Every structure is written in structure tokens, then in C-alpha cells.
Amino acid sequence: MEALNTYGLSKKFGKKTVVNGIDLKVDKGIIFGFLGKNGAGKSTFINMLTGLLEPTSGSFEILGHKGNDLKAVQPKMGVLPDYSSFYDDLTALDHLKYFSKVLKLSLTKKDLIDTLKRVGLEDAIHVKTKNFSFGMKKKLGIAQAIINKPEILFLDEPTSGVDANSILNIHTLINEIAAKGTTIFLTSHNLDEVEKLCDEVAIMNNGMVQTQGNMKQLRAYYKKDITLYIKHSSGLEELQEKMKKDLSVWVKDVKLGDTFSEISIEEENFIPEINKIFVNNNIDVYRLEVDEPSLEEIFLNLNEKKHSA
Numbered sequence: 401m402e403a404l405n406t407y408g409l410s411k412k413f414g415k416k417t418v419v420n421g422i423d424l425k426v427d428k429g430i431i432f433g434f435l436g437k438n439g440a441g442k443s444t445f446i447n448m449l450t451g452l453l454e455p456t457s458g459s460f461e462i463l464g465h466k467g468n469d470l471k472a473v474q475p476k477m478g479v480l481p482d483y484s485s486f487y488d489d490l491t492a493l494d495h496l497k498y499f500s501k502v503l504k505l506s507l508t509k510k511d512l513i514d515t516l517k518r519v520g521l522e523d524a525i526h527v528k529t530k531n532f533s534f535g536m537k538k539k540l541g542i543a544q545a546i547i548n549k550p551e552i553l554f555l556d557e558p559t560s561g562v563d564a565n566s567i568l569n570i571h572t573l574i575n576e577i578a579a580k581g582t583t584i585f586l587t588s589h590n591l592d593e594v595e596k597l598c599d600e601v602a603i604m605n606n607g608m609v610q611t612q613g614n615m616k617q618l619r620a621y622y623k624k625d626i627t628l629y630i631k632h633s634s635g636l637e638e639l640q641e642k643m644k645k646d647l648s649v650w651v652k653d654v655k656l657g658d659t660f661s662e663i664s665i666e667e668e669n670f671i672p673e674i675n676k677i678f679v680n681n682n683i684d685v686y687r688l689e690v691d692e693p694s695l696e697e698i699f700l701n702l703n704e705k706k707h708s709a
């Protein structure tokens with residue numbers, strides 16, 4: 401069951417097409433990462449889904465509700481937009497009070513304070529937002545987005561401009577919220593973050609989704625080899641030729657050393673076979689490290705792949 405479906409969703413600003421016919425499916429309960437270079441159209445895409453922008457064409461459904469009936473689904477949605485603005489003279493607590501009134505939520509003062517604590521604003525509950533740093537405003541934006549315990553949460557760059565400790569705190573929070581069944585749709589420039597948090601990722605390029613999948617699928621799509629670094633017992637010198645022959649079915653490239661070898665393979669399913677070949681040749685494997693292409697490598701590979709296609 402999907403939490404979000406888009407059908408040919410497009411947005412033009414004047415003659416410029418910023419989002420170009422996106423068809424996207426996001427399953428319920430997952431953390432979905434939406435990636436793309438600056439100006440790729442990520443915020444424009446989110447802003448259409450959350451009602452901040454009107455699509456030029458195409459349609460979408462959120463939690464089974466049609467996009468042109470967003471009022472029905474808005475109570476189940478939480479949104480951290482790319483830019484949140486606050487009233488300078490209201491405190492963090494006043495903001496949440498005001499926002500919960502607008503949403504007609506019956507929350508106690510303790511509920512609101514607990515939400516501020518969850519996002520790491522425990523020391524700023526009674527501080528006016530004119531005295532907030534950029535990172536503190538981001539946290540208040542997240543508090544505002546989760547105050548209604550949403551079924552779907554849109555987070556546009558939740559950790560940009562936030563210090564390292566707070567980033568960890570926000571990651572924990574995102575995982576906790578997802579563990580309770582909320583679908584999370586997030587954009588980020590932090591590829592480590594996306595790789596760590598997200599079950600599935602889509603990469604946007606020139607207003608279109610260039611590729612979508614989990615990390616395993618993306619790695620397979622970009623066919624970057626997996627490198628194995630193997631520390632093993634000595635005695636390989638005399639076995640070089642035999643080992644190379646045994647391994648040849650599984651590997652792309654092999655560098656065998658006396659106690660350390662480097663092997664490139666295409667699929668992680670081959671790892672047990674490689675291990676067996678070492679064992680069958682009476683070479684003990686002490687340590688085997690797997691170096692898989694990171695999301696960053698996949699991402700940087702995008703244009704290369706596009707131009708060679």
C-alpha cells in the first residue's frame with residue numbers, strides 16, 4: 401500500500417519546466433530520501449504535495465486522498481518546508497500553542513513542552529524566536545511538523561545548518577517516528593544521512609526522477625564493483641595460479657598477496673563462494689572487509705552514466 405503516488409506531476413515557472421512529469425510511488429511506513437543537485441526541483445516537488453504550490457499538470461494522491469482535496473489529508477500530514485518563518489516576538493512554546501490551536505489539536509502545555517524537548521529545544525522553551533539561530537529555527541520547524549503525530553511527514557532538508565550533535569538527535573527522532581509507522585519523505589544534501597536513514601531513495605535530475613530504489617538496487621543499477629579486502633594466512637605464493645583459476649568464475653579482478661589480497665566482484669552473493677575457495681585451498685581468512693559504492697559515488701556517477709548512455 402502506498403502513502404504517496406504522483407502521476408506525471410509537473411511545474412513550470414514561466415517557460416521554465418522545473419518538475420517534469422514525475423511518476424513516483426512511496427510505500428507506507430518507509431523513510432524515503434529525495435536527492436538531487438541544487439536547483440533540481442526537489443523543494444518545488446514537495447511544495448506541490450504539501451499545498452504550497454499549484455501543479456501545472458499531473459496529479460497525486462496522499463494516503464489515498466486526491467491532491468485536489470488536500471484539506472482532507474492535511475490533518476494527517478506534517479511539513480517542514482524548505483524555509484520556515486516565525487513571529488519574532490513569540491517564544492518557542494507560544495508558537496507551538498498557536499499552531500496547535502490552528503490545527504484544532506487538544507494538547508496540554510506538557511505535550512507541547514515534550515515536543516520541544518524531543519527536538520532538542522529544552523533550553524529555549526521560553527525564548528523568543530528573534531533570538532533563535534538558524535539551527536534552532538530548523539528544530540522549531542520540526543517540532544511544528546510533528547506536533548499532530550502525522551501519518552506522513554515531509555522534511556525538506558531537516559538537518560541543513562544544524563550542528564553535529566543536533567543532527568544525531570534529529571536522526572534518532574526520525575527513526576523513532578518512522579518506527580511508529582509514519583511515512584517520512586525527506587530531502588537532503590547529506591548523502592551519508594540519506595544512506596543511513598532511508599529505506600528507499602529517488603534521485604532527481606533536470607526535473608525528472610532519474611532512478612529510484614533501495615541501496616542494493618541503486619548499486620546494481622550503477623554496477624559499481626564491490627571490493628573485498630582479505631587478510632589471510634600465508635602460503636598463497638605457491639597457490640597463486642590454482643587460486644586464480646578457482647576464483648576466475650566469480651571475480652572481475654584479483655590481486656593475491658602473501659597475507660593480504662584484494663578482489664573485485666560484481667555481486668555480494670559471491671562473497672561466500674570466495675571464502676569457500678580460500679578455505680578449500682587451506683588458506684584461513686582472518687578478516688574480510690567489503691567496500692561497496694556509497695550513495696555519494698552513485699550520485700556522482702549520475703552524469704557519467706547519463707552521458708555514456
Ligand SMILES: Nc1ncnc2c1ncn2[C@@H]1O[C@H](COP(=O)(O)OP(=O)(O)OP(=O)(O)O)[C@@H](O)[C@H]1O
Nearest residue numbers: 413418436437438439440441442443444445482589
Ligand atoms: N517561485 C519560483 N519562481 C521561479 N522560479 C522558481 C521558483 N521556485 C523555484 N524556482 C526555480 O526552480 C528551480 C528548482 O528550485 P527548487 O528550490 O525546487 O530546487 P531544489 O532541488 O530544492 O534546490 P536546493 O537543493 O538548492 O534547495 C530553481 O532553478 C529555482 O530557481
